[in-house]
Amino acid sequence: MTETTRRDRPRADTEREIRQQARRLLVEQGREAVTLRAIARELGITAPALYRYYDSREDLLRRVIDDICVDLGAELTADIGQIDEHDAVGGVLAVCRGFRRWALAHPQEFTLVFASPDDSAHCVVDDSTGKMLRPAKDQFGRIFLNMAGKLLAAHELLLPDEEHVPEELRGDLIAFRGTLLAQIKQEGIELPEQALNLSVVYLMLQFWVRLYGQVALEVFGRFPFAVTNPEPLFESMLTQLLDDIGLADAA
Amino acid sequence: MTETTRRDRPRADTEREIRQQARRLLVEQGREAVTLRAIARELGITAPALYRYYDSREDLLRRVIDDICVDLGAELTADIGQIDEHDAVGGVLAVCRGFRRWALAHPQEFTLVFASPDDSAHCVVDDSTGKMLRPAKDQFGRIFLNMAGKLLAAHELLLPDEEHVPEELRGDLIAFRGTLLAQIKQEGIELPEQALNLSVVYLMLQFWVRLYGQVALEVFGRFPFAVTNPEPLFESMLTQLLDDIGLADAA
DNA sequence: AGCCACCTGTAAACACTGTTAACTCGGTCC
DNA sequence: GGACCGAGTTAACAGTGTTTACAGGTGGCT
Numbered sequence: 001m002t003e004t005t006r007r008d009r010p011r012a013d014t015e016r017e018i019r020q021q022a023r024r025l026l027v028e029q030g031r032e033a034v035t036l037r038a039i040a041r042e043l044g045i046t047a048p049a050l051y052r053y054y055d056s057r058e059d060l061l062r063r064v065i066d067d068i069c070v071d072l073g074a075e076l077t078a079d080i081g082q083i084d085e086h087d088a089v090g091g092v093l094a095v096c097r098g099f100r101r102w103a104l105a106h107p108q109e110f111t112l113v114f115a116s117p118d119d120s121a122h123c124v125v126d127d128s129t130g131k132m133l134r135p136a137k138d139q140f141g142r143i144f145l146n147m148a149g150k151l152l153a154a155h156e157l158l159l160p161d162e163e164h165v166p167e168e169l170r171g172d173l174i175a176f177r178g179t180l181l182a183q184i185k186q187e188g189i190e191l192p193e194q195a196l197n198l199s200v201v202y203l204m205l206q207f208w209v210r211l212y213g214q215v216a217l218e219v220f221g222r223f224p225f226a227v228t229n230p231e232p233l234f235e236s237m238l239t240q241l242l243d244d245i246g247l248a249d250a251a
Numbered sequence: 252m253t254e255t256t257r258r259d260r261p262r263a264d265t266e267r268e269i270r271q272q273a274r275r276l277l278v279e280q281g282r283e284a285v286t287l288r289a290i291a292r293e294l295g296i297t298a299p300a301l302y303r304y305y306d307s308r309e310d311l312l313r314r315v316i317d318d319i320c321v322d323l324g325a326e327l328t329a330d331i332g333q334i335d336e337h338d339a340v341g342g343v344l345a346v347c348r349g350f351r352r353w354a355l356a357h358p359q360e361f362t363l364v365f366a367s368p369d370d371s372a373h374c375v376v377d378d379s380t381g382k383m384l385r386p387a388k389d390q391f392g393r394i395f396l397n398m399a400g401k402l403l404a405a406h407e408l409l410l411p412d413e414e415h416v417p418e419e420l421r422g423d424l425i426a427f428r429g430t431l432l433a434q435i436k437q438e439g440i441e442l443p444e445q446a447l448n449l450s451v452v453y454l455m456l457q458f459w460v461r462l463y464g465q466v467a468l469e470v471f472g473r474f475p476f477a478v479t480n481p482e483p484l485f486e487s488m489l490t491q492l493l494d495d496i497g498l499a500d501a502a
Numbered sequence: 503a504g505c506c507a508c509c510t511g512t513a514a515a516c517a518c519t520g521t522t523a524a525c526t527c528g529g530t531c532c
Numbered sequence: 533g534g535a536c537c538g539a540g541t542t543a544a545c546a547g548t549g550t551t552t553a554c555a556g557g558t559g560g561c562t
Contacts, residue, residue: 011538011539014539030368035518035519035520036519036520036521037518037519037520045539045540045541046540046541046542047519047520047521048520048521048522048523048540048541048542049539049540049541051521051522052538052539052540053539056520056521057519057520057521107368108368110368111366111367111368114471114473115362115366115467115471116362116471117281117358117359117361117362117470117471141475144475145475164487164491165487166483166484166486166487167483168480168482168483169478169480169483169484169487171479172476172477172478172479172480175476175477176475176476179476204475205474205475205484206488206491208468208474208475209461209464209465209468209488210460210461210464211464212464212467212468212473213460213461213462213463213464213465213467214460214464216366216463216464216467217459217460217463219368220365220366220367220368222365222463223456223459224392224395224396224427224455224456224459225423225426225427225430226423226426227420227423228422228423229419229420229423231419232417232418232419232420233417233420233456235417236415236416236417236420237457237460240415240457262509262510265510286547286548286549287548287549287550288547288548288549296510296511296512297511297512297513298548298549298550299511299512299513299549299550299551299552300510300511300512302550302551303509303510303511307549307550308548308549308550
């Protein structure tokens, strides 16, 4: 008797359920299957009703991307939770492995968030400041970078010569270091100022390039030959990555 | 008077024109704009007529992918032609830079060929042998690998310990080395057998991971911060890449 | 010549798609 | 009671991939 129709429940619940169904269709049948009518059918309503909640299919997909990033962040946070708090290397490894595991388990979502050319879909303009934001992706990046911050606080890295950092990049790197320091400090991690020199920031960039390249190639099956068991390939890249930054001890 | 209707021209011409228009739509308006009706409109025919040439839209897109790979190959070959024949390092650099230039100039095509999760779209089963082929992509890969072959023939590389190659990967690497040797020999490049040990093959894999990662991140704008001028970032990766394989001399 | 098969195209239709407009129903507030 | 508003409906439009049945020209065969 207390059956609650959709009208009774708070609006946010329906919004969430819409995105959930959209994601289910995305995961199970690919991007093209994310159809307003299919979503509405799952909710027991009609397609035009969705326009009460989202401006368009594109708008809906944008919100779905945000949800995906939040979930990815939660998954990685859970992974980190299983690692000893003071094991900075283990934390970084957990994030890297977790990112790969998630990407392989959710190739469609990975493609949508990390391999779609439509740039505007991932940026939102903050009305008050006018600055471009990528709200949810930053939430994922933050986890990655927090782990890096912990690592920096705990270990002395093998730094390349700061002269090797290309001149034209210093401006960007300095700006990025600023956001990094703010973020790390906000997380309560003590970090000596000079531990985050430009070489370190530059190294993190290289780190991300290789992690992303490896994962994307695996998801898209674009290695130059058939890899029967990609896991040791990934693990070997991880150890080499740690090796390159002067941490040869970790397994 | 000699106006040739579509009926007169050889079938292959129409097939090619269809794919050309499909690509034009892809480049100019994105994947979703590649519509059978839009293609037919450009050719002055109706949509169902396209089914005389392709089984479905998916089938057409598959052939378009092949065309794209052929064109990419031609572009890179032209790049190589501008380099001194005996400058192996220059050749590798030309291929890497050409790949980046092409990807940035044709993001939609890059996404379709190198960042699409639909794996079956890129494989064709050879009827006689039953082996899986990726016909056109191999044409691109061949250029990349030929340059690597030349490099190997001309320089002594800095090899990592062969023990570092993960055990589970040796089978794949050995198989890949086989196709590599066949390919290089077919091109008439003399290569001492032991120059292509597993470490070298493994190194080429790492090379590809970093090149792909860098280019894809740039195309998709997924660097962790805004890069105002990505070119020096790419160039610095290239020099570091050459540095890592023991070729610090090249500019 | 006649005929028949084939090839290439068409028009019509079907079941979809995103999106808009007009309308209805239920609840809330004055 | 009446005005308003939010959430949903139906109907419609233009556009999509795809199938079916049909038309007209071409070439080869008897």
